[in-house]
Amino acid sequence: MKLNRLENVLDSMKKANIPQLIISDPASIFYLTGKWIHPGERMLALYISLDGNHKLFINELFPVHEDLGAEKIWFSDTDDCIKLLSENICKDKPIGIDKNWPSRFLLDLMKNNGASSYVNGSFIVDKARMIKDKEEIELMKNASRINDMAMEKIINLTLEGHSEKKMSGLLLSIYEELGAEGFSFDPIIGYGANAANPHHAPGNSTPTKGDSIILDIGCIKDSYCSDMTRTVFFKSVSDKSKEVFETVLEANKRAIEIIKPGVRFCDVDFAARNYIESKGYGKYFTHRTGHSIGIEVHDFGDVSSTNTDILKPGMIFSVEPGIYLPGEVGVRIEDLVLVTENGYEVLNKANKELQVIG
Structure with a gap:
């Protein structure tokens, strides 16, 4: 042992x-x-x-x-x-x-x-x-590096207008090419109105101009999981969609910025949730802000308003606020964050700023 x-x-x-x-x-x-x-x-x-x-x-x-x-x-x-x-x-x-x-x-x-x-x-x-040792931290970083590369590749493929289901199959091939062992969870790929369903299962929909595209993806490498979400827009973005995106992005950044040892999980949740509520979208943020991750994509512990546990060095969890307007647009931005001795380190490097594809 x-x-x-x-x-x-x-x-x-x-x-x-x-x-x-x-x-x-x-x-x-x-x-x-x-x-x-x-x-x-x-x-x-x-x-x-x-x-x-x-x-x-x-x-x-x-x-x-x-x-x-x-x-x-x-x-x-x-x-x-x-x-x-x-x-x-x-x-x-x-x-x-x-x-x-x-x-x-x-x-x-x-x-x-x-x-x-x-x-x-x-x-x-x-x-x-919950407390990752040095070996686990390096494995988690490596899994996230692969996920960053996969995200860049799958975003580029959205230009080809593939169905959500086809994109899921292409993603599996990408992970295999990059040396991953497979999905850490079934990917969530949603176009337009489908993106407003936080756990949408990929179907036969194809993207149309102005759609938000949610790409929530993760792989397993050396038995450790990655998880990341990016939202991009297909060929154009409306003013309303841009406002929703910028609200979620700022909530993601505000939550990450307060992460350090001694802060509570609920404080991280509040940092994201309070900002979204201040912009009038509170009722459209329908899930917790994040979850712990490691050997399993959902390890014990979550970033929620009810979790008063204290952050400690070595913890790794997601920060993934979202806004989902039924029938209109869905936006989620997710990073994995490591708690360090003095603050935090974001494991994901893939671009999370506003991107209009095509």
Whole structure:
């Protein structure tokens, strides 16, 4: 296992009075071991204990030959894997459970009197993953560099008048050419009125003069995610659309400018939201300002009005205000931002100023 990360998790477990923990989320298991295992419907459980008795319960269908720093406990499809798990944990102590562990496993473990009590232990690894180490920061920067290049290429392709769906396919080819492993999420590509739907799924629409074009794209590189949104206009931009764009751009910049250790996530949200509201578009900003990102495109933690957690060096999250006028225009501008010791670093370098294509 990656010892520094494991030590941080064990320290958090001790502070939270959780002596043992079951981790089932493949992304969190990768974070701690450096090994991806995708179990499908089968049980996968990394058991971590303060006494150092770490074990990985894994189906024989998934051969893992590396030393992952935990004893491997193998089982077959016909074995009672929960019985096996319950025999290897401390029955007289509480245990933390992963929030994503299927109830069919948890309920069976409880029936087997696996532990004295059960608590949601996901916050232990979730919060550890929020603070990126040097290796992770470099991987995130590299993924964003690829995304910057992909954004430039896909913007240029809008001139050819492809459908939203065709653009999505072209983007996948671009990522492959640039050495990425694929999408970090299904891209959101919307023209005109479709851009006013924040989570529009690419369809058969083609761009017409004056359309705003939202390009919300991200790739995976070396198991880390990128995410960025740019909005451009096709051949012309109306005064109203330009006003909406400039409002969103200023909100994006104002939110980023206040980022530093000690600031709250909600303060970043307020910086963007208050500006948009001051321009009369408050009710058209319909989502939170951002989300944490790393191994998963939506890691634990968000930039919202209700999150009072404090920013710390090593955190990486999106800042993506938007305005969506139904049937008219949609604008979103998104950057990934790293919290540094004294402030911030924007990971995305792609042009986010007003662009009229064609």
